[in-house]
Amino acid sequence: MSTPVGYLASISIDCPDPDALVKFYCDLLGLEEVFATPDRGVVSLAGAGPMVTLMRVDDYTPPSWPGGPQHKQMHLDVAVDNLETAVAAAIAIGAVQAQVQAAPAQWRVLLDPIGHPFCLSTVRPD
Incomplete structure (x- = not known):
């Protein structure tokens, strides 16, 4: 390296x-x-x-996900142990679950209070 x-x-x-x-x-x-x-x-x-x-x-123009006139430029992936528990906790603090979910068993797409997408995921490196 x-x-x-x-x-x-x-x-x-x-x-x-x-x-x-x-x-x-x-x-x-x-x-x-x-x-x-x-x-x-x-x-x-x-x-x-x-x-x-x-x-x-x-x-500032908020991104639209998954498509739309203002595409996202980046997003955060947040590692969690349990998706259902983590989604509920994120929603409780102001997130909104996105309507489109590509692989809901492995990760969930949510939006922060002003519309930035981020993912909660159980997928992580060993």
């Missing part, structure tokens, strides 16, 4: 209002806020691997 140039520090998620997602992602992933710009246009959450950074984009 070659020497890396650097290491993944954060995954950034564009949104119209970072504060609208802080509690959701803290609750979903067990994170806590570690940094915010004075105007709260950028908020970073940490505590489980790379940070999740929520970044304000003034002309």
